[in-house]
Amino acid sequence: MTQLTPDPVGQSVPRVDVYDKVTGAANYVDDLQFGPGLLFGRLVRSPHAHALIKRVDTARAAVRGVKAVVTGEDTPTRIGLYLKDRYIFALDRVRYVGDTVAGVIATSERVAEEAARLVEVEYEELPAVFDPEDAIQPDAPLIHPDLGDYEVVNFIFPEPGTNISEHFKLRKGDPDSAWAHCEAIVEGTFRLPQIQHVPLEPHSAVALWEQSGQVTLWTCSQSPFAQRDLIAQSLGIPHGNLRVVSPYVGGGFGGKAGVSMEACAVAMARAVKGRPVKLRMTREEEFIGTTVRQSLVAHTRIGCDAEGNLLAMETGYHFGGGASNEYGVNIARAAGYSCTGPYDIPNVKGDSYCVYTNMPIGSAMRGFGMPEIHWGIEQIMDQLAEKIGMDAAEFRRRNCVRTGDTILTGMTMPSIDLPACIDRVTEAIDWDQRAQPSAPHKRRGKGISIMWKAPAMPPNPGSSAVLRFNEDATVNVEIGAQELGQGAFTVAAQMAAQALGVPYEWVRVSSPIDTKYSPYEWQTVASRITWSMGNAVKAAAEDARAQILAVVAEHWDEDPSDLDIKNGTAVSYSSERDISLQKMVVYGLPNEGFEGWKGGPIVGRGRFMPTYVTNLDPETGQGARAVVHYTVGAQAVDLEVDTETGEVSILKVASAYDVGKAINPDLVMTQIEGGAVHGASSAFEGLKFDAEGRPLNANLVDYHIMTAVDAPREIHGDIVETPLEDGPWGARGVGEHVMVPTAPAIANALNDALGIRFNDLPLSAESIYLKLREDQR
Amino acid sequence: MASHGISVEVNGKTEYLTVPSNMTLLEMLRDRLALTGAKNGCSAGECGACTILLDEEPVNSCMMLALEAHGHSITTVEGLAREDGRLSPLQEAFAKHNAVQCGFCTPGMLLSAQALLNRNPDPNDAEIREALVGNLCRCTGYVRIVEAIGAASRDRGEKDDPTDA
Numbered sequence: 001m002t003q004l005t006p007d008p009v010g011q012s013v014p015r016v017d018v019y020d021k022v023t024g025a026a027n028y029v030d031d032l033q034f035g036p037g038l039l040f041g042r043l044v045r046s047p048h049a050h051a052l053i054k055r056v057d058t059a060r061a062a063v064r065g066v067k068a069v070v071t072g073e074d075t076p077t078r079i080g081l082y083l084k085d086r087y088i089f090a091l092d093r094v095r096y097v098g099d100t101v102a103g104v105i106a107t108s109e110r111v112a113e114e115a116a117r118l119v120e121v122e123y124e125e126l127p128a129v130f131d132p133e134d135a136i137q138p139d140a141p142l143i144h145p146d147l148g149d150y151e152v153v154n155f156i157f158p159e160p161g162t163n164i165s166e167h168f169k170l171r172k173g174d175p176d177s178a179w180a181h182c183e184a185i186v187e188g189t190f191r192l193p194q195i196q197h198v199p200l201e202p203h204s205a206v207a208l209w210e211q212s213g214q215v216t217l218w219t220c221s222q223s224p225f226a227q228r229d230l231i232a233q234s235l236g237i238p239h240g241n242l243r244v245v246s247p248y249v250g251g252g253f254g255g256k257a258g259v260s261m262e263a264c265a266v267a268m269a270r271a272v273k274g275r276p277v278k279l280r281m282t283r284e285e286e287f288i289g290t291t292v293r294q295s296l297v298a299h300t301r302i303g304c305d306a307e308g309n310l311l312a313m314e315t316g317y318h319f320g321g322g323a324s325n326e327y328g329v330n331i332a333r334a335a336g337y338s339c340t341g342p343y344d345i346p347n348v349k350g351d352s353y354c355v356y357t358n359m360p361i362g363s364a365m366r367g368f369g370m371p372e373i374h375w376g377i378e379q380i381m382d383q384l385a386e387k388i389g390m391d392a393a394e395f396r397r398r399n400c401v402r403t404g405d406t407i408l409t410g411m412t413m414p415s416i417d418l419p420a421c422i423d424r425v426t427e428a429i430d431w432d433q434r435a436q437p438s439a440p441h442k443r444r445g446k447g448i449s450i451m452w453k454a455p456a457m458p459p460n461p462g463s464s465a466v467l468r469f470n471e472d473a474t475v476n477v478e479i480g481a482q483e484l485g486q487g488a489f490t491v492a493a494q495m496a497a498q499a500l501g502v503p504y505e506w507v508r509v510s511s512p513i514d515t516k517y518s519p520y521e522w523q524t525v526a527s528r529i530t531w532s533m534g535n536a537v538k539a540a541a542e543d544a545r546a547q548i549l550a551v552v553a554e555h556w557d558e559d560p561s562d563l564d565i566k567n568g569t570a571v572s573y574s575s576e577r578d579i580s581l582q583k584m585v586v587y588g589l590p591n592e593g594f595e596g597w598k599g600g601p602i603v604g605r606g607r608f609m610p611t612y613v614t615n616l617d618p619e620t621g622q623g624a625r626a627v628v629h630y631t632v633g634a635q636a637v638d639l640e641v642d643t644e645t646g647e648v649s650i651l652k653v654a655s656a657y658d659v660g661k662a663i664n665p666d667l668v669m670t671q672i673e674g675g676a677v678h679g680a681s682s683a684f685e686g687l688k689f690d691a692e693g694r695p696l697n698a699n700l701v702d703y704h705i706m707t708a709v710d711a712p713r714e715i716h717g718d719i720v721e722t723p724l725e726d727g728p729w730g731a732r733g734v735g736e737h738v739m740v741p742t743a744p745a746i747a748n749a750l751n752d753a754l755g756i757r758f759n760d761l762p763l764s765a766e767s768i769y770l771k772l773r774e775d776q777r
Numbered sequence: 778m779a780s781h782g783i784s785v786e787v788n789g790k791t792e793y794l795t796v797p798s799n800m801t802l803l804e805m806l807r808d809r810l811a812l813t814g815a816k817n818g819c820s821a822g823e824c825g826a827c828t829i830l831l832d833e834e835p836v837n838s839c840m841m842l843a844l845e846a847h848g849h850s851i852t853t854v855e856g857l858a859r860e861d862g863r864l865s866p867l868q869e870a871f872a873k874h875n876a877v878q879c880g881f882c883t884p885g886m887l888l889s890a891q892a893l894l895n896r897n898p899d900p901n902d903a904e905i906r907e908a909l910v911g912n913l914c915r916c917t918g919y920v921r922i923v924e925a926i927g928a929a930s931r932d933r934g935e936k937d938d939p940t941d942a
Contacts, residue, residue: 014872021880022868024814024854028881031813198915200818200826200881250816250881251915283819485879485916670875670921677918700823700913708909708919713902715920 004503006567008494009729012666013504015490017248017483027247027512029204029220034276038206039067041268041279042112043261044102044119045289046094049128049358049693050141053092053101057120061104065111068271069119070103075267079234080326081226081258082458083158083165084151085144086361088234088263094123095143095323096358097693098288100261103268105277128358128693132320133297135163135355143323143356153458155615156329165321166329166354168336170621172408173347178312182303184387189299190376191760193686194292194320197365198705201250203290204280205262207269214241217266221246222257222482223523228515230259231266242266247512252484253678254364257525258327260290287360287698292687294328294354294362295320296372302345302380308390310345310399317352317373322362329354331362334456335369337409337616337626341377342418342452343399348408350621358693364525366678367739370453378449378744379757392748393426396450401632403722409616409626416658417722418450421634424656424718429636441644445753449741450634453527454627455733459613461522463529463536467496467544467604469585473568475502477540478510480521481533486735487667488529492537494663495728499541500604501565502581527631527733530663534728535608544604551599552579555589610726629724631732633657635676635741637749646769650680650711650746656718657737661730665719668734672717675738681706683743686762783847787812788856796843802836803827805843806853814854814884818913825912828885829853835892837911854884857891867891870929871922878916886912890926899930 005013020026058069072091078084090099102119106112127141134140140163144150148160158165179185206218215237221227224244232239249256265279281290300315317335321328336352385395400418407413425431429446437444466478477496483489493507510518521533545565552570553560562574571578583589588599616623638652653676662668685703688696697703723730743761751757756771778797785792787810796805806812806829815838818826822840829838830852857865864872867890877883886909893900893908900908905926906919914922 015875015877017880018872018875018877019864021877021883022854022864022871022887023858024812024884026880027813028816030817031807033811198913200824200879200913200915201816202818248880251879253915283821283823485877487878666875670878670917673918673920674878674916675918677920678915699821700819705913705915707913708906708923711906711919715918 008504009498040109042116046099050126051123055122061115061118065107086324132318132355163356165325166332168352170350175312175347178347183306185303186383187301192296195685197253197255199251202281202286205265206278207265208276209269216243222252243516253366257364284698291363293365298376312347314349320357321354322359324361327363331369366736370740410622414629418632421656425634425636425654428654428716443753445749447745447748448636449745451740452630455526455528462609463532464519464607465536465540473581480518481529482524502568527735536606539606540604635745637745646765652714654716658720660724660732679739679742781844786850800843802841803838825885867929870925874921874925876921876925882914
């Protein structure tokens with residue numbers, strides 16, 4: 001018999017999706033069956049980083065089995081989340097090696113691939129620019145000459161006539177006069193390459209455009225609703241006619257947020273109405289043809305007084321956004337309004353730019369700008385502490401943000417406890433103990449880093465939820481949030497059960513997410529789901545509960561406030577009567593002697609949308625409420641370096657995050673573990689290009705992600721719970737955060753071990769070895 | 778393209794198929810037999826998501842031609858649970874230890890782990906990690922996967938339950 005779990009919030013109940021996932025029953029887009037009518041697409045991609053398209057000739061591609069070829073002339077309108085700067089198929093101009101020029105639709109993937117090689121494109125090459133600092137020079141080639149014509153949301157500030165798609169300014173206090181009061185000042189330039197999400201599931205989409213005008217898109221997406229909205233707008237489909245269905249997603253990490261190749265699939269389906277078209281990315285295309293994390297060049301200068309109080313900061317962040325910045329502009333904005341990291345600094349001048357480059361398209365990735373900026377900030381904090389002779393952990397305790405602080409944008413910090421996170425990790429890593437290396441040619445080192453991150457979103461991203469009952473009182477929770485592996489479905493089921501008063505095992509989560517049947521959810525991004533969807537689910541469950549209690553109260557002639565639902569049974573605290581929900585949630589309850597009925601099918605409705613976020617002053621970045629809240633945490637690393645080879649072994653990672661309330665503590669721990677390894681791996685990752693912008697390592701051999709053998713052996717996780725004011729049961733998100741401080745904690749540990757600073761990523765055994773040799777000369 | 782008649786034992790049942798010379802074993806499993814548990818993550822033998830057992834040995838089914846499987850026996854993730862739907866001890870351990878997140882690498886992980894336990898019933902952590910080196914995972918950090926495999930091997934050692942046979 002199945003054991004029942006009442007009150008599951010706070011308990012590590014099993015995942016709702018686990019049986020399907022260990023038996024192979026879980027369906028991903030590529031697993032869906034479409035029968036013999038299915039057609040296949042391949043994309044023709046640009047071999048040039050920057051060129052004008054003079055002519056596209058598809059005649060030779062019309063070989064046997066080819067049904068249609070789509071080009072930029074078929075999709076003349078732009079698409080984009082915050083800034084509509086992207087063409088579904090390039091029109092007149094290509095902007096990176098891999099830009100989509102045409103799409104071939106054929107009866108098999110092999111025929112489509114062969115025909116794609118036969119599409120003739122004549123280009124006129126243009127000068128290209130790859131580095132964001134080169135791209136902002138006045139003589140740099142303009143990548144989007146029509147930037148001034150693009151539609152843009154009112155909190156993003158492009159500079160037409162340049163390659164700058166966003167410039168966020170933060171001005172607080174008077175740094176110019178504060179420098180004189182600093183006992184120590186450290187400045188540095190930090191460079192991070194583009195990296196890729198590398199989900200195990202490459203992007204895959206199937207689109208069907210019916211003669212009636214109904215369009216269906218099956219997609220592996222973090223954002224079924226945003227895809228509906230953006231693709232509908234761009235291709236002129238009425239929103240009600242575009243249905244986006246998204247089954248399980250095989251890893252997202254931001255790479256499946258917004259729209260990338262899915263719009264190509266829909267445009268291609270329009271050319272072969274009535275037949276579904278499948279478009280799936282090869283691993284090489286996944287690396288360069290979907291999206292990547294933006295590159296960054298950061299120039300940062302921070303100063304403190306002799307007691308270790310931070311006084312001033314000046315920083316310029318130049319994000320290399322790639323060929324389209326439609327999503328990436330908001331990464332630069334987020335990096336701007338959070339530019340200090342989790343520190344209270346009275347005088348700040350920050351400029352954060354998103355810059356077009358002739359590189360793959362930069363977009364959302366786990367951490368959304370925060371891993372990039374913390375890389376430099378957290379190394380400077382260590383250097384400042386060293387300069388004034390203070391312990392690095394103590395320096396952070398002294399300066400970190402606290403509840404109620406007026407932070408850099410002028411908003412008041414909601415509840416958090418960062419010092420508690422620092423205490424937990426320093427204890428777990430034996431911060432004050434110096435460990436011995438395992439061999440004479442090896443060095444041990446420890447490093448610490450702290451972080452903050454707010455969900456970076458428009459001010460008004462909404463969530464909604466519906467609860468419907470089955471006859472046996474099992475409950476279907478309908479949500480639009482996606483299960484990416486992070487456990488969203490499980491958490492939704494726990495919250496619904498808790499708020500309703502039924503056992504966890506009674507709850508089913510309706511999937512796949514289907515915009516035709518699932519209630520609205522903005523996107524499964526920004527670590528916002530536990531908080532935002534959670535509030536909607538809780539509201540829907542409370543709505544259903546109130547409906548049930550009203551019927552029972554009427555039936556018993558009692559006051560609803562004397563009633564409760566416990567473990568699936570409605571009970572009265574005054575009369576001590578009880579009635580099983582199975583008797584009444586669908587059919588209602590009969591009046592005495594069956595003289596009529598009361599009640600009926602219970603449907604709970606809930607929604608949540610933050611209503612308090614304000615725009616910020618474009619000249620100062622100041623405003624009443626920049627963001628909804630921040631999640632904070634700390635990371636410490638213990639590692640060993642082999643001085644003969646430069647190889648790094650990460651022996652232990654200690655993590656502590658303030659999640660407000662752990663709805664499912666073990667799932668929080670799995671986010672901590674996965675995020676620590678993802679973060680550690682990212683320190684050694686980087687996409688490489690030749691001088692013409694052609695990718696050199698777009699495969700899993702040359703672009704290495706951590707394997708079971710490379711990954712840290714020991715990951716110690718700690719959960720701090722300082723309830724968030726408007727979180728469900730106090731909860732806030734933790735999906736992205738562990739990614740943020742891991743790389744800088746490694747850098748600080750490397751410095752502890754070797755006395756060498758690494759300002760540029762990626763790290764590698766080779767770069768460490770060469771730096772060691774250089775140092776000995 | 779020439780076609781070939783082959784017979785293959787898949788999850789205990791003999792299948793007779795006609796396959797083109799260039800069809801991969803992964804394509805045969807997914808497109809002909811609708812066994813979609815094995816995933817296509819790279820088509821290049823680099824990610825391990827398509828791992829299946831060929832006569833007890835883990836192989837990347839994207840790197841093998843279907844016709845090479847002629848006369849061999851294949852186990853896919855769909856063949857791990859018992860007929861009545863009860864999970865195998867290894868699947869049970871993956872579930873219990875939350876060794877699954879997005880689930881895309883899970884079928885391949887399970888089969889590499891099963892192959893390890895078949896040849897080494899009591900592996901240590903280093904041996905487990907070594908056995909998984911060809912199976913990439915981006916979600917879990919491998920921690921729970923290694924834990925689950927260790928627990929499954931210990932349970933098997935302790936139990937030796939004849940009803941589990």
